[in-house]
Amino acid sequence: MPSMHTDKAFEADLRDLREKLLAMGAKVETLIVQSMKALTDRDSALAEKVVAADKDVNRLEVDIDELCRKILALRQPAASDLRLITTALKIVTDLERIGDLAVNIAERSMDLNQAPPLAPYVDTPRLAELAQRQVRMSLDAFVSGDVAKAEEVLRGDDLLDALFLKIFNELLAYMMEDSRNIRRATALMFIAKHLERIGDHALNVAEMVVYMVRGKDIRHPQSRNLAE
Amino acid sequence: MPSMHTDKAFEADLRDLREKLLAMGAKVETLIVQSMKALTDRDSALAEKVVAADKDVNRLEVDIDELCRKILALRQPAASDLRLITTALKIVTDLERIGDLAVNIAERSMDLNQAPPLAPYVDTPRLAELAQRQVRMSLDAFVSGDVAKAEEVLRGDDLLDALFLKIFNELLAYMMEDSRNIRRATALMFIAKHLERIGDHALNVAEMVVYMVRGKDIRHPQSRNLAE
Numbered sequence: 001m002p003s004m005h006t007d008k009a010f011e012a013d014l015r016d017l018r019e020k021l022l023a024m025g026a027k028v029e030t031l032i033v034q035s036m037k038a039l040t041d042r043d044s045a046l047a048e049k050v051v052a053a054d055k056d057v058n059r060l061e062v063d064i065d066e067l068c069r070k071i072l073a074l075r076q077p078a079a080s081d082l083r084l085i086t087t088a089l090k091i092v093t094d095l096e097r098i099g100d101l102a103v104n105i106a107e108r109s110m111d112l113n114q115a116p117p118l119a120p121y122v123d124t125p126r127l128a129e130l131a132q133r134q135v136r137m138s139l140d141a142f143v144s145g146d147v148a149k150a151e152e153v154l155r156g157d158d159l160l161d162a163l164f165l166k167i168f169n170e171l172l173a174y175m176m177e178d179s180r181n182i183r184r185a186t187a188l189m190f191i192a193k194h195l196e197r198i199g200d201h202a203l204n205v206a207e208m209v210v211y212m213v214r215g216k217d218i219r220h221p222q223s224r225n226l227a228e
Numbered sequence: 229m230p231s232m233h234t235d236k237a238f239e240a241d242l243r244d245l246r247e248k249l250l251a252m253g254a255k256v257e258t259l260i261v262q263s264m265k266a267l268t269d270r271d272s273a274l275a276e277k278v279v280a281a282d283k284d285v286n287r288l289e290v291d292i293d294e295l296c297r298k299i300l301a302l303r304q305p306a307a308s309d310l311r312l313i314t315t316a317l318k319i320v321t322d323l324e325r326i327g328d329l330a331v332n333i334a335e336r337s338m339d340l341n342q343a344p345p346l347a348p349y350v351d352t353p354r355l356a357e358l359a360q361r362q363v364r365m366s367l368d369a370f371v372s373g374d375v376a377k378a379e380e381v382l383r384g385d386d387l388l389d390a391l392f393l394k395i396f397n398e399l400l401a402y403m404m405e406d407s408r409n410i411r412r413a414t415a416l417m418f419i420a421k422h423l424e425r426i427g428d429h430a431l432n433v434a435e436m437v438v439y440m441v442r443g444k445d446i447r448h449p450q451s452r453n454l455a456e
Binding site for chain 2: 065068069072073076078079082083086089090093172175176179182183186189190193
């Protein structure tokens, strides 16, 4: 095998790939922030913007997939470079799903904005911040091949799960207190669930980064726990 | 580029890949069936079996990923063969997530089996059957490169979404009727949501099959709709 790292064209392709993945990551982070702002500020116009922006994320996925295939076909990478490309192919799917989840949150927010707010949404924006932070860190870990950062993401997931459970139980209490709360509390439950799932995608990315760097698969140390 | 199809070793690798993917598909189908049986037959021992079996699915994911990388490194496939391998890398992730969702259903079933049943679970097993069928058809479409079958999966998704919405609204009515139903109805809502999401994974697989065969990306014709 030739040493691919000496190949300038290959290096340029990898730089392009990293930049495109970071751009896609920044885009989905923005969608998370905007979908939550649509909820907290009761801004349905912003929610519609999130729904419309999903197609940009999808376009980025298609572009990055094509770029990965181009690199595989033209550069025939081996060993760690091959792992980098196959990992990128999987990560891009996680990022696209995160975009879908932000859209789902925006859609629920539009529903919720039709009725008076149920309660101050204190913990849900906090959960969104945590999820967004996990997404950013996991992607930073990927582009810099930083295992320590990936492991920080792995540790951070428990915090998200705990906060989801807290929100879930609070919403359950609201529902039991007054049946008029049920519809809104259910919508908020799904929003919290979407945020927790965004965190799971970041976790997936972090696990793949550890594998990519160490060549050892640490995925699936245990089954994911569903809070409740 | 050499014609890879004349290469017997390459053909053997591809056969191996198809067989492994089908085995993984059969495994996750079984987990869907068992997780639902755990619910309808109130069989928590079976639910525990599903939770324990998840590690087999995870092992299969790791094996198939390795096989794909081996094929990429040794055979350096081009054009449609390259698309086949990169698609397999993505599909295996969908299958693994389907396994996770079956585990989530099994976990919720164990909770539900602690209390008297809320109501006959007529539509939920029907939703599970539809989801399972979509998974099988999408994977069959992949291994046989059958676009017509993939398109059948794409059309079938509306049925799942409609049934999910029906179940969701029925459960909402139960909750409003009696606050003692809320906890159980919420758990059933999440089970229905997991089944609908299993259907989404089958949809993803089907979209990738169309792309793989036609070389044209039909993913993301519109945003996924969240029922409610």
